[in-house]
Amino acid sequence: MIALLAVSSLRRHIGDYVYDLAWVYAIVIIAYVVTTLFFSLGLRIPYNRWSDAILSFLRDLSEPYLRLFRRILPSFGGLDLSPMLAIILLLLVGTLARHAISG
Numbered sequence: 698m699i700a701l702l703a704v705s706s707l708r709r710h711i712g713d714y715v716y717d718l719a720w721v722y723a724i725v726i727i728a729y730v731v732t733t734l735f736f737s738l739g740l741r742i743p744y745n746r747w748s749d750a751i752l753s754f755l756r757d758l759s760e761p762y763l764r765l766f767r768r769i770l771p772s773f774g775g776l777d778l779s780p781m782l783a784i785i786l787l788l789l790v791g792t793l794a795r796h797a798i799s800g
Contacts, residue, residue, distance in 0.1 A: 705800075712799035719791025723784045726763070729755035730780050762787075
């Protein structure tokens, strides 16, 4: 009986971990979109190492996932809807994975 409760608790914790990991990745995508917006408006100090490091880090994490959605969605002028669709799908899959793992 105790082993069954331990396995159930472990599955719940793993499910919560997967869900939280999806949320962290969604926050990284949001941070990438916001920093790209600010830097494109000219709020970036030219040749600054820390701002370049932050943008490079966020780009390296976000672009491979966002590129999948940019291939599917057409461009709407200057409006890029791929991050919004990517975040919605990511959180939906995170929620489904959480419920599938938790049981």
